[in-house]
Amino acid sequence: MIHLQRRANPSKLMGYLAPVIALAMTLLAGFLLFALLGVPVGEAFRAYFIDPISDSYGLAELGVKAAPLIMIAAALSLGFRAGVWNIGAEGQLILGGICGGAVALYFYEVESAFVLPLMCLAGVIGGMAWAAIPALLRTTVNANEILTSLMLTYVASLLLSFLVHGPMRDPDGFNFPESRLFHDAATLPLVLPGTRLHIGAPIAIFIALAAWILLSRTLLGFALRVNGNAPRAARHTGFSQAKLVWFSLLFTGAVAGLAGLFEVAGPIGQLNPVISPGYGFTAIIVAFLGRLHPIGVIFAGLIMALSYLGGETAQITLNMPLAVTGVFQGMLLFFLLAADVLIHYRVVFGRERHYVR
Amino acid sequence: MSDDPSTFVLIALTVITAATPLVFAAMGELVTERSGVLNLGVEGMMLAGAVSSFLCVHLTGNAPLSLLVGTAAGIVMALLFGFLTLSLQASQVATGLALTIFGTGLSALVGQSLIGVAYEGLPKLSVPVLSDIPTLGPLLFQHDVLVYGSWLLVPAVAYFLNRTRGGLVLRAVGDSHDAAHALGYRVIRVRYLATLFGGACSGLAGAYLSMAYAPMWVENMSAGRGWIALALVVFAVWQPGWVLFGAYLFGGITILQLHGQGIGINVPSQLMSMLPYITTIVVLVLISLDQGRVRRNAPAAIGQAFHPTT
Known part of the structure; x- marks a missing residue:
């Protein structure tokens, strides 16, 4: 028989190894999945993992997709460490896009340098406002933030749909559910000319670094870490439970809102009914894959961005459904959670022994 | 009651169809949670049940078999959850x-070929004589x-939880796994069974969506109902009767949106x-206002991992 034996101390080695094991297992399972679907495995793997990043344009696209994942996941990591389960980052992202986009449309005729900073500010405020609702409900009446933040994601996406079908629709757009295209003054500057890689990518790295410093070098970061492990002890750090909940949600909301604004002012350039392919949800996986560590999140973000790119390439070249990306992402999280058992437990073969303690 | 009974009946009937998947999903999750396990994957299990039952009915035309397949899909998904959280001690959230x-x-992938496929819907089973009564029939x-089935499920679960030995053991495991373990009950086995029951109910809820409510396959067709079911369990303070009431309340609100115009x-x-x-959200807030009531009824060990040697 095989059974689990608790380690005296969590294994550091396994903490680093678990994501690698999980990735390997996901590749293996992907191999089987492709074989089951009757897709030539070699071609499928090339389409997923090699073709998308084989030229500079592809690498730039990787950055475009990784930016929102990295920044949101870095922020989520802080909250998850503190035991605050904000799973509505997608909704906060959408609200950031709506508010920032509204500023761009309001100043449609204005070509001035203040438009873009104002849009960023609006995006941040929009995301924070949306995240403030679950924070308020959790700290006042103790309503579960998982359910409230998720419900608000549905509300946000319906709100966006309503706006682009109605008040924000392009007056000359033949009734398509889209806003007007933003002017140059309202779109993000590019980092690499000729690609879509925008200034959001370096900002995402900066946010991850800032989150790392906050988590490892400040009292607030210490309080967040303690709160996740021992909520009662955390009170003695000088931060109440409520303060930590507020901080976790507002910080993620602000970052997700900014990410949403980056999407509409960057690669999309207007408001349309779907401004994110689920970045807010995928960022949850990125946070776990990155070990809830803002630096680990950078690597994890790049990997998950590749799964989006690969999904698009495989759809074009192999006619594979885009849904395969979701299957991969779900499997990766499963394998990661399973591999994580090795951090706290040792797998022992043979008969279970009981010791008198 | 409305002046025109037929309009009233029509609206009431749509409320029933909207409420039925919620009754199944929430009752299943209620049993799972009473054993101390919080399974947030209801939405995923529902989608698995919806797509697999629809695929089966499309291929075989056999409705009873398709319901079984939908249930089985929910059970398989729940088994995956159980293996990770109960056997490998992974975080339940x-x-x-x-x-x-x-x-x-996975459901989007499997359902790729089912988009646009038509199905006439589950047959209606009229009870002889009784169904001819005006309005009530x-x-x-x-x-x-x-x-x-959903009407029978609620009293059956209530009876099991409150009136049988098995229900008592399940609640004991959910309130204090250490005490239950000390008494010799198999905590992990009980939790596995409760989790699988939840999966079966969620699978059926999904099968209802694709085979009776819609009836068709649309990507992501549960549209958050799994999460609403999770909220319903809190709303019901873990009591089966209140789940039924809550599901019909939500069914009514869904219909308001359809008939609003x-x-x-x-x-x-x-x-x-x-x-x-x-x-x-509003309902969660209202129910959370009375924290004492929530705390008295919530399974005390909910969400906690159990490892017998620790």
Whole structure:
């Protein structure tokens, strides 16, 4: 028989190894999945993992997709460490896009340098406002933030749909559910000319670094870490439970809102009914894959961005459904959670022994 | 009651169809949670049940078999959850999220070929004589098998939890796994069974969506109902009777959004569609106002991992 034996101390080695094991297992399972679907495995793997990043344009696209994942996941990591389960980052992202986009449309005729900073500010405020609702409900009446933040994601996406079908629709757009295209003054500057890689990518790295410093070098970061492990002890750090909940949600909301604004002012350039392919949800996986560590999140973000790119390439070249990306992402999280058992437990073969303690 | 009984009956019937999947999903999750396990993957299990039952009915035309297949799909998903959280001690919250992400992706992949396929819907089973009673007949005795099933499920679960030895053991495991373990009950086995029961119910809830409610396959067709079911369990303070009441309340709100235009509420459809989600939040807030009531009824060990040697 095989059974689990608790380690005296969590294994550091396994903490680093678990994501690698999980990735390997996901590749293996992907191999089987492709074989089951009757897709030539070699071609499928090339389409997923090699073709998308084989030229500079592809690498730039990787950055475009990784930016929102990295920044949101870095922020989520802080909250998850503190035991605050904000799973509505997608909704906060959408609200950031709506508010920032509204500023761009309001100043449609204005070509001035203040438009873009104002849009960023609006995006941040929009995301924070949306995240403030679950924070308020959790700290006042103790309503579960998982359910409230998720419900608000549905509300946000319906709100966006309503706006682009109605008040924000392009007056000359033949009734398509889209806003007007933003002017140059309202779109993000590019980092690499000729690609879509925008200034959001370096900002995402900066946010991850800032989150790392906050988590490892400040009292607030210490309080967040303690709160996740021992909520009662955390009170003695000088931060109440409520303060930590507020901080976790507002910080993620602000970052997700900014990410949403980056999407509409960057690669999309207007408001349309779907401004994110689920970045807010995928960022949850990125946070776990990155070990809830803002630096680990950078690597994890790049990997998950590749799964989006690969999904698009495989759809074009192999006619594979885009849904395969979701299957991969779900499997990766499963394998990661399973591999994580090795951090706290040792797998022992043979008969279970009981010791008198 | 309305002047025109047929309109009233029609609206009441749509409320019943909207409420039935919620009754199944929430009752299953209630049993799972009473054993101390929080499975946030209801949405994923529902989608798995919806797509697999629809695929089966499309291939075989056999409705009873398809319901079984939908149930089985929910059980398989729940087994995956149980293996990770109960055997491998993974975080229940994270695993539940993974189950939803995985179920959404997998169902979209499997359902690729089913988009646009038509199905006439589960047959209605009329009870002889009784179904001819005006108003009451169509309301109570002209439904498909799952509606009757949902009405039977609630008292059955209530009886099991409160009146049987098995129910007592399940609640003991959910309130204090250490005490239950010390008494010699198999904590992990009980939790596995409760989790699988939840999966079966969620699978059936999904099968109802694709085989009776819609009836068709649409990507992500559960549209948050799994999460609403989770909220319903809290709303019901873990009591089966209240789940039934809550599900019908939500069914009514869903229908308000469909018939809003008809009754003369002139609000854009997207804003009406927000109603169930906003109601969920409002209901959670209202129920959470009485923290004492929530705490008295919540399974004390919910969400906690159990490892016998620790």
